[in-house]
Amino acid sequence: MNARTRIACLITLCAIAATHPPRARADLFANLPPVADTTLFETAPDNNLGATDRLIVGTTAGGYKNRSLFKFDLSALPATATITSAAFTFTIMKSGAGSGSDTFTIYRVLRNWGEGAGAGPQGAPANAGEATWTNRFHPDTPWNTPGGAAGLDFSSGVSGSVAVTGAASYTIGSTPDLVADVQRWVGNPGTNFGWILISGAEASAATARRIPSRENLFEPQPVLALQYTIPAAPTLFNLALIGNLLRFSFNAESNRPYAVEYRDALTNGNWSVLTNIPALPAAATLHITNVTSGTQRFFRARTP
Numbered sequence: 001m002n003a004r005t006r007i008a009c010l011i012t013l014c015a016i017a018a019t020h021p022p023r024a025r026a027d028l029f030a031n032l033p034p035v036a037d038t039t040l041f042e043t044a045p046d047n048n049l050g051a052t053d054r055l056i057v058g059t060t061a062g063g064y065k066n067r068s069l070f071k072f073d074l075s076a077l078p079a080t081a082t083i084t085s086a087a088f089t090f091t092i093m094k095s096g097a098g099s100g101s102d103t104f105t106i107y108r109v110l111r112n113w114g115e116g117a118g119a120g121p122q123g124a125p126a127n128a129g130e131a132t133w134t135n136r137f138h139p140d141t142p143w144n145t146p147g148g149a150a151g152l153d154f155s156s157g158v159s160g161s162v163a164v165t166g167a168a169s170y171t172i173g174s175t176p177d178l179v180a181d182v183q184r185w186v187g188n189p190g191t192n193f194g195w196i197l198i199s200g201a202e203a204s205a206a207t208a209r210r211i212p213s214r215e216n217l218f219e220p221q222p223v224l225a226l227q228y229t230i231p232a233a234p235t236l237f238n239l240a241l242i243g244n245l246l247r248f249s250f251n252a253e254s255n256r257p258y259a260v261e262y263r264d265a266l267t268n269g270n271w272s273v274l275t276n277i278p279a280l281p282a283a284a285t286l287h288i289t290n291v292t293s294g295t296q297r298f299f300r301a302r303t304p
Contacts, residue, residue, distance in 0.1 A: 027084070030226045034214045036071040036115035036194070037222065038131050040147050041123060045133035049123035050116030053216040057104060058096065058199035058208035065202050067147055068211065069113060069131065070106075071194030072224045074186050080256070080303060083183045085174040085227035088160065088195070090211050091220045092167050098206030102199055105161040106172060107154040108181045109193040111136055111143075154196045161200075164209070169220060182226065231256055234301035238287075246290045246297060254283045256303045262290065266298050274299070 038050040039057075042064040049055075056066035070088075088106060114137050116123075116130030126138035135142050136153075144152040159181050160172035172178070185192035201207040212219035231253055238249040252258055257279045261271040274290055290297070 028081075028228050028230065030077065030228070032072045032074070032224045032226065033221050034070045034194075034224075035073040036069070037213050038069050038113075038115050038118075039123070040067045040069065040131065040133045040196075042066065042133045042147060044122050045146060046126055046135075046138065047123040048116035048118030048126040048130035048132055048138065050114075050130060051119040051215055052121070052123055053213055054093065055197075055211040055213045056208050057197050057211060058099070058102070059202050059205055060208050061096065061098070061206040063205045065147060066208055067199075068197045069109065069115075069194055070197065070222060071115075071192065074182065074192065075189065077186050077226075077228065078230050079186065081186055081228045081230050083179050083186065083226060083228045085225075086178045086182045087174050087225045088172040088178070088222065089169060089220075089225065090197075090222040091169045092164060092209045093212055093219055094210040095166055096206040096208045098204060099201075099209060100165070100207075102164050102201045102207065102209075103161050104164050104170070104172070104197055104199060106159045106178075106195040106197050107150070107157070108159055109148075109154045109196050111153050112193050113137065148196055159195060182224075231303050234258065234303065236299060236301060244291055244293055246292060246299075247288070248299065249285055249287045250301045252277065252280060252284050252286050253303075254281060255279050258286070258301055258303050260288055260299065260301050262297055262299045264294050264297055271300070 037055060039055045041047055041049055043060060055068040057068050059065050113131040114129040116126060118124035118126060118130065126132045128138060130138045132138050134146050143149065148154050150156040157177060160175045160178045162170045162172045164170050199207060212221055214221050234250045236248045236250050240247045258277040260274045262274050263269045263271050277286060
């Protein structure tokens, strides 16, 4: 039986009455490493750094900018998950000579990109389909502006930010926008292009900082820490039989559609839809009735 489904059996030989309070939703947690990350490297604008063990954010001593991309796989979360908290942690392992206090900001990426397999301190000339400073997919699918353009390649709205200084771990704490990004991706996986991390000190040379990438086996990798809930299994209660009228109730959560289904045998036969209930703006107790002349009928209420 599906974890989100509760089945009740009503037998026409007697009336059944039972009351079960709705089961509370549990808080669930997930710590996810990136499934893709890379640096957009202005120093060598057609190089890919997808397999390098460190990412670069900020500006080199020569005045060239660097930005990092991260993507996380959310497929293990059920489509019905409600994200309640999202926090992004990364570690600075080395800072440029001109680095002082800075702000690192992440923005939701709006267009897809290829991680690639370029290795080494400056990566390697990009292969087809790999991301570079110039292209989302080398050699002929460019960013709107090299390095990515706000409002076109990534959202102009800030998802989250954190003040950084020297070598240490930093966390971009949960914000409504960060939570909304993850919630969007859970509901629409095809829009999950991750985040871009940008330094607020890009105008200043020698401010680049290096961050362990997902390929780094010796330093802490970036982590997306999530807290979420899933809808409780609808519990049927107030079961009653009045003549050939079967009646029961269940508690519906807000903003979730439900389907009430039935069949006349518990272990075989297809479920038939009794009624579909659209998402309600507020939680409510729903009352269901059904007329049957059979000896038994099984019901379930489920949310997709």
